Amino acid sequence: MATNLEKFIKDQLSIWSEVSNRYRDLRNVSTRTMNIGGLDVTLQHNPARLSSATARIDEESLKARECFLCPDNQCAEQIRMRFVGRKGRKYNIQINPFPIFPRHLVIPRVRHCEQSIWHHFVDILDLSKAFSDYIFFYNGPKCGASAPDHMHFQGAPRHLMPLERSIDSCLSSFPAQDEDGKPLDLPGKLEHICSLLDAHLYHYKQFTRGIFVLRACTAKSMGKLFYRLLECAPLSKDDKEPKFNLFSYYTAGSGSNAAEGEYRAIVVFRERHWSHHYFSDGPDHLTMGLGCADMAGFFIVPVPEDFAKITEEMLAEMVDEVSLSAESEQDIIWRLTRQQRTVDVGIMSADEIVFEIISDGAGPQKVSIRDGRIDYNGVLYDELYFDAVTRSTFFAEASFVLHAVTIGVDFHWERKLDQTFAGSLKFIASNNKVLAINTIGVEDYLLSVISSEMKASAGLELLKAHAVISRSWLMSQLERPKGLASRSSERVSVASGELVKWWDHDDHSLFDVCADDHCQRYQGLTMAVGENVRKAIDATWGQVLRFKGSICDTRFSKCCGGVTERFSTCWEDRDLPYLRVINDTPDGTPDTRCFCDTDDKAILSQVLNDYDLESSDFFRWERRYTRDELSELVERRSGLGLGSLRELIPLERGGSGRISRLKLVGDKGSMVIGKELMIRRTLSESHLKSSAFEIENTGEGFILRGKGWGHGVGLCQIGAAVMACRGYNYKQILAHYYPGAELTEK
Ligand SMILES: [Zn+2]
Ligand SMILES: [Zn+2]
Ligand SMILES: [Zn+2]
Known part of the structure; x- marks a missing residue:
């Protein structure tokens, strides 16, 4: 194929004298050499490239001009060699009529579609393998492509670009792995960042920031690692892909694996296309827009005055301006190398479970319980494990489906649904049922639970706060001492005349958390993940709240009512230093308007679901009962036999005004009830909004005037x-609601 290409180029030049002359002129162009960031770079004075350097690529200009990559608009002399990529994507290999290199190819897709690397990456790999004397490159739509509206690659002979030479000598001198298969740093310039199967990714430390290098034996692994790298790079609001230049070539291999060829690629991430020099009217003006060749240390200078005046300092400044910021570079490396623990989530328990492993293509399969063990294809197991390749550093893809999972257990909307999950699947026999457990990364788990819990419309900072709270709660479940008796959920202390109960979270023994509201509602990847949720988890990855080293108990409720409550008012008699009584106000005094005192529907809808929106009286509320109504209700809810109620007497209140001990006086007896939740359950058909209320005895009945919604401890969601x-x-x-707690990376 390579010889075909050489013949094609010869044929083309022989019939197109204008272009043939330009290729001839190229042999005599002036060049200069400079050193930028340790790399010896070349400057080429190339007047023929002026129109390309000044091409307007804003949307209007593109619309106004004829697309020069569509065959209909090209010179009659231009001939084409067909290349077919994956899935039948057709390309024309053509000669570039305005060359930078002695052989300079343009490879547009036949169909006019916009410049984009999504789906096209594998085609540049195939091109590289088919023509291994060439290096192929891709200018992102805002990184030097003068036809961002028409998908195209370019090609040039190998070894002409300084960056390619520097990286290639490094890659060719050292194998990817040591004898034990451990990926190696390549001395000096290339630092190993991560690997995926046979693909390895390095950070190049010379020339400028944002340069990454990939190598792989298979196109498949190369593609996976490339797209993962792209996912980790910053994406501007108006862009469809990160800003970068890409280079790809194929080498017959070297050293120990000389028999095996290798794909190699260089990705140069960018901050912008032009530096200020391009727009300047002053003496520092330079008519240079940096594209692939420039970012590989082969700078094109079309204007003679520029070529004469440009200094090493100016060029260094220019490269610095268009390069990725140091912060973004660190972010990419962090995203590629960070870790996440896994969590075991109990999904469902049944006599029989139908499931599907997405990657094996076997379709729906079945496990059932038989003799207390798991029957899978007629063989009995105590435990069955279907492992998935989990991505420890970024969000995972779907790996299995469970059929007919019951969701909304005990809610009026309870129903069965097929659910999709990422991570691994484990079946164990328990209580003569099959129990399905999903082992998944903590961050992937949070991505799912925050998506079900919060509205897609919720603000990013609110979602981040929730991500930290949920993660802290989850990590406390993971870090709790295993093997100890689980904390009991109901604590009763019935002294004479007192019924004080509270309920706290019941721990699980066979897995870390369940998928129901008991823990946090988890439906895997079944529901769409909001873009902001993804950003919130990504930005807070691994962060939890700690106090003196221990993970905080990050309670939260809907609305504190103006003042937050302490722990002991609601649960056992101990207090936590970061769950304090605070005024929910900007200055912490009771004299300013509370954060949660709002009726802004747009804000409320971020926290409350539509049903809840109907009851917007949560900051202050009122509940009226006749004496008979309340007496009957209390009897039905508590069975205490107090008769007709005479008085309700608060004996003890927490800092927010929530009653923790309430004396009920009836004509047949009296009883003190508590704590907070017990009071709310006793005085309402379901739950009274809170126990922070004042009581007016009107003679005919009682008026309860209350504040807030929920226990009021920790974060106030509406606030x-x-x-x-x-x-x-x-x-x-977080600092406002959990004073003194520290945000730490896990
Ligand atoms: Zn076109
Ligand atoms: Zn649970
Ligand atoms: Zn509040």
């Missing part, structure tokens, strides 16, 4: 939503 809307960031929100 936090208001804070996020007013521009507080998640760290400020």
Whole structure:
């Protein structure tokens, strides 16, 4: 094929004298050499490239001009050699009529479609393998492509670009792995970042920031690692892909694996296309827009004055301006190398479970319980494990489906649904049922639970705060001492005349958390993941709240009512230093308007579901009962036999005004009830909004005037939503509701 290409180029030049002359002129162009960031780079004075350097690529200009990559608009002399990529994608290999290199190819797709690397990466790999004397490259739509509206690659002979030469000598001198298969740093310039199967990714440390290098034996692994790298790079709001230049070539291999060829690629991430020099009217003006060749250390200078005046300092400044920021570069490396623990989530338990492993193509299969063991294809097991390749550093893809999972257990909307999950699947026999457990990365788990719990419309900082709270709760489940008796859920202390109960979270023994509201509602990848949720988890990856080293108990409720409550008012008699009584106000005094005192529907809808929106009286509320109504209700809810109620007497209140001990006086007896939740359950058909209420005995009945919704301990969800809307960031929100707690990376 390579010889075909040489013949094609000769044929083309022989019939197209204008272009043939340009290729001839190229042999005599002036060049200069400079050193930028340790790399010896070349400057080429190439006047023929002026129109390309100044091409306007804004949307209007593109629309106004004829597409020069569509065959109909090209010179009659231009001939084409067909290349077919994957899935029948057709390309024309053509000669570039305005060359930079002695052989300079343009390879547009036949169909006019916009410049984009999504789906096209594998085609540049195939091109590289088919023509291994060439290096192929791709200018991102905002990184030098003068036809961002028409998908195209370019090609040039190998070994002409300084960056390619520097990286290639490094890759060719050292194998990817040591004898034990451990990936190696390549001395000096290339630092190993991560690997995926046979693909390895390095960070190149010379020339400028944002340069990454990939090598792989198979196109498949190369593609996977490349797209993972792209996922980890910053994406501007108006862009469809990160800003980068890409180079790809194929080498017959070297050293120990000389028999095996290798795909190699260089990705140069960018901040912008032009530096300020391009737009300047002053003496530092330079008519240079940096594309692939430039970013590989082969700078094109079309204007003679520029070529004469440009200094090493100017060029270094220019490269610095268009390169990725140091912070973004660190972010990419962090995303590629960070870790996440796994969590075991109990999904469902049944006599029989139908499931499907997505990657094996076997379709639906079945496990059932037989003699207390798991029957799978007629063989009995105590435990069955279907492992999935989990991506420890970024969000995972779907790996299995469970059929007919019951969701909304005990809710009016309870129903069965097929659910899709990432991570591994384990079946164990328990209580004569098959129990399905999903082992998944903590961050992947959070991506799912925050998506079900919060509205897609929720502000980013609110979502970040929630991500930290949920993660802290989850990590406390993972870090709790295993093998000890689980904490009991109901604690009763009935002294004479007192019934004080509270309920706390019941721990699981066979897995870390369940998929129901008991823990956090988890439906795998079944529901769409909001873009903001993804951003929130990504930005807070691994962060939890700690106090003196221990993970915080990050309770939260809907609305504190103005003042937050302490722990002991609601649960056992101990207090936590970061769950304090605070005024939910900007200055911490009771004199300013509370954050959660709002009726802004847009904010409320971020925290409450539509049903809840109907009851917008949560900051202050009122409940009226006749004496008979309340007496009957209390008897039905408590069975205490107090008769007709005479008085309700608060004996003890927490810092938010929530009653923790309430004396009920009836004509047949009296009883003190508590704590917070017990009171709310006793005085309402379901739950009274809170126990922070004043009581007016009107003679005919009782009026309860209350504040807030929920226990009021820790973060106030409505207050936090208001804070996020007013521009507080998640760290400020968490510091407000959990004073003294520290945000730490796990
Ligand atoms: Zn076109
Ligand atoms: Zn649970
Ligand atoms: Zn509040």
